[in-house]
Amino acid sequence: MKNTQDTELLFDLSRPGRRAARLPACDVPERPLSELLPSTALAQTPPNLPELSEPQVVRHFVNLSTQNMSVDTHFYPLGSCTMKYNPKRNERAASLPGLADLHPYQPDSTLQGILQILYELQEMLQEISGLAACSLQPAAGAHGELAALLVASAYFRDLGQKRSIVLVPDNAHGTNPASATMAGFQTVSIKTTSAGFVDMAELTAHLSEQVAVLMITNPSTLGLFEPNMRQIADQVHAVGGLVYLDGANMNAILGITRPGDFGADMQHYNPHKTFSGPHGGGGPGAGPICVTERLAPYLPVPLVVRQNEQDLQKNGDSPPVYRLDFSRPKSIGQVRAFFGNVGVLLRAYAYLRTHGPEGLRRVAENAVLNANYLLSRVKTMLPVPQGDRCMHEFVASAAQLKAEKNISAMDIAKRLLDYGFHAPTVYFPLTVAEAIMIEPTESEGKQTLDAFAEVLSHILQEDPQLLHDAPHTTSISRPDEVRAARHPILSHPEE
Amino acid sequence: MNQDDLLFAKTHEWVAITTEDEGRFATLGLSAFAVEELSDLVFIELPEVGRQVKAEEPFCEVESVKAVSDLYAPVSGEVVAVNDTLPDALETLKEDPYGAGWIAKIRITDDAGLTHLMDYKTYQRQCEEEG
Structure with missing residues (x-):
């Protein structure tokens, strides 16, 4: 059964002259490359590429793929990663030609379908988090953390406040301190008690007007819901700080409680965890962020907006109803090309629409x-x-x-x-x-x-x-x- | 160096204090317990010579197959020497943690951090609780 021959390195399988396709002789006059391209654009020697037949390449990769473990082949209880099954209907939806074959430079008026989907996704993520505004731009969870911290940074700058500290309990995700450092803050770790919860005395001791943000993973990496969550958020707010919720563990609380309701000012989602997008393989992840009303002006651009229908009529404009809003003067700017990693966002949308509010709670x-x-x-x-x-x-x-x-x-x-x-x-x-x-x-x-x-x-x-x-x-x-x-x-x- | 003559930080660094003509110095490394806990080491990022460090702030990083860990400066001062041989011979940290496995030498500018350090016996009790 085991095929070791075809899983050798492609360079070792290579034989000079082997090809996947042989083309007929060219029936128009050929000109040497040196006539067509300037010499500075030409390599001295051709690249060293393996030469193989098509069946060899197919066997190589198919055999390698069978040595892998995946959610489609095995139970995958990888803590903190939420390796849930990725429904195949998500794949079908995301690969519909009306979505997969679009070009990001098409005019908005020809992109109304996908813009509507992205707009509705923003709305759904806001509702699930209990927060007022959403950006779909960040490319992955940790990128969402970074973008949100830059939003916080812009907010404090706007208020004229100098705050340099980000507090991170030691039961948080490992990316939190890294994101805080990348965003230019100094990270201070907060100890947890032997029961696995934030040590309230330790938190109080570290709170000051230097604190910009507390980043909390709730439920925590120990799989525990922080019993003092409201009190923690109130204390951080009392010194003028913001609360960031690492949303990697949203799968435990969907439709049951909302970060915005327990005191978070910002959060990210991992659609590839919580909303069944594939981890790798089917494309990159995404890290949408949601924030409160007062932080909304600083979100990355563009946001997808729905134009008020009355305004449209008043101006005598015809749709587009949905458009990309770049005109946000306080925004931290663009953090990702075009609309973000749309492929995985579409899968998240398909998942959310399949489950609905009741289903998500289940x-x-x-x-x-x-x-x-x-x-x-x-x-x-x-x-x-x-x-x-x-x-x-x-x-x-x-x-x-x-x-x-x-x-x-x-x-x-x-x-x-x-x-x-x-x-x-x-x-x-x-x-x-x-x-x-x-x-x-x-x-x-x-x-x-x-x-x-x-x-x-x-x-x-x-x-x-x-x-x-x-x-x-x-x-x-x-x-x-x-x-x-x-x-x-x-x-x-x-x- | 004999472990009984060293001071230890709760974050597992050991320190040897010496007084020389140019002032007081702290030579430091990672305790045998910490090296054992980290398991197989793959990388160390040494601080630059001349860098000012502050007590209880991270100044060096070690990476094992399990995790990346910060080393915290036990005292405030200036890094005057680092053990350049370590990056290519990380096994030294395990084989001779209190001798050839020294990591950096700091010229002490502020004694404040020293009061937080403990002797070997007290440190060992902490390790037993953690282990």
């Missing part, structure tokens, strides 16, 4: 139910330090197992691959030793969750050496991560 309820069911099974085998209950995910610890049997979180993760389960996230968050972060999502049935729990239980009884050497069934076992990071081979030796 998504969150089932994601939380699944995580709690799996938590109840896993915690009998592995301690879950903060885990009587959870939201959409939970974090188990292999620390005791490591001390007693020298079995690490990594060993368990690698061995799970042999049983056909993608590994959970390991060694994150850093606040839990030997962390194993499990997020089943709403896509799975009880049958799959039970199968996963039983395999985990079985693995923990296996010979530790078997685990140290795992995985045994994949095409390569454990790569030398240190060498791969320090001495990577990034080109073919002949290059």
